[in-house]
């Protein structure tokens with residue numbers, strides 16, 4: 001369809017050098033072809049042209065002072081992409097690779113992910129090229145305060161509600177919340193992922209990882225399979241990876257790997273979860289420490305990975321849970337997974353598989369859950385946190401987890417039914433993109449040209 005092609009070319013001309021955004025947009029636009037052919041309303045209302053353009057993009061300077069008294073300057077971003085379904089909602093990422101294109105791809109994915117949850121949340125994302133690695137606690141606090149000293153004027157509990165992402169966890173959310181409160185004199189649910197002491201929700205920390213495993217469980221159940229006693233590989237060792245490993249153990253699976261940007265651990269007997277939490281959540285150390293306490297585990301530094309591959313995906317497994325970062329799994333990794341017997345990939349990270357890897361997963365008809373569906377449990381539970389804040393109540397862990405599992409089951413069913421409706425029952429990329437888009441697009445049409 002030349003129309004989709006034209007919109008995509010326009011994007012490339014109007015937003016130069018935003019590679020990750022083109023990747024995310026191309027996948028969604030390609031998936032929408034059969035829908036656009038079937039329903040002319042989307043063309044008439046120019047929904048495609050409108051949905052790829054953020055409603056608002058904020059870029060700002062962040063000045064802060066390091067422990068040596070030196071002034072440091074970073075870039076800050078918040079993209080308020082689409083508010084058809086509710087207040088902008090999406091995390092904040094602190095990582096040196098952050099730029100306008102990365103935040104735009106994440107914000108774009110967030111629109112459809114949030115729509116798939118069935119909840120009233122629009123799509124947004126933010127971040128900074130600040131590198132938290134090696135920074136003292138005081139430096140982290142000063143940076144978070146400086147970041148919020150600009151962001152506070154753009155957000156609010158009914159406007160835009162940020163949360164965490166790579167490099168932003170409960171500690172950073174705490175420092176940002178403190179500054180927001182001081183500047184506005186308001187104590188309100190403006191951020192999610194808060195500490196349980198002052199407005200957080202039980203289960204939010206676990207939600208993304210648990211959700212990605214639930215998504216795998218439902219994909220597998222539909223094929224008469226289960227995770228029980230199956231070996232699984234997990235990449236990353238942050239929030240999503242840790243709670244993916246935890247839920248895999250709950251379902252009697254055996255997670256055998258985790259990784260960080262410097263290397264990977266292969267622990268044949270199963271990852272020691274308490275040790276991993278101690279290293280990553282408490283001490284904030286490198287994974288090399290893991291081997292000190294588990295001498296039988298194998299640590300492979302990235303310099304020793306086979307060229308052009310991610311060693312995590314060279315370990316034989318039944319299911320894989322990419323939980324680190326974008327484009328961490330390429331075509332060769334996908335081939336390695338399939339050759340070693342993997343039949344399920346559930347993405348905890350955002351866009352971890354390259355387009356060629358995704359094509360191979362779809363072609364081979366394995367159970368493949370794209371990030372915007374499989375990792376939606378995090379943002380869904382953030383909305384549960386917003387609901388508790390607004391009603392001044394606190395739900396039990398069991399209540400939140402029951403809702404989370406129900407939401408993940410619904411997302412699986414919606415994506416699978418939509419894929420079937422469009423003639424490709426195992427293609428959950430098609431199902432997720434069309435189902436997410438349709439909900440947002442129909443809301444945009446009903447709300448008029450705004």
Ligand SMILES: NC(=O)C1=CN([C@@H]2O[C@H](COP(=O)(O)OP(=O)(O)OC[C@H]3O[C@@H](n4cnc5c(N)ncnc54)[C@H](O)[C@@H]3O)[C@@H](O)[C@H]2O)C=CC1
Pocket residue numbers: 164165166167168208236237238239240241259260261262323324325326328348349350375376378379
């Ligand atoms: N935290 C959340 O609730 C959600 C997170 N996500 C996505 O999950 C992924 C992981 O995020 P979090 O666990 O929250 O972040 P985190 O900061 O807790 O952990 C990130 C992990 O990825 C690893 N990593 C980063 N860059 C890497 C690289 N180039 N190679 C190998 N490992 C690398 C880090 O070492 C760390 O272990 C991201 O793609 C994020 O956007 C998606 C939905 C919700």
Ligand SMILES: O=C(O)CCC(=O)C(=O)O
Pocket residue numbers: 089090091092110113161162163164165192350375376378379380382
């Ligand atoms: O909890 C949230 O609001 C956002 C989570 C997030 O950033 C994501 O889903 O990628």
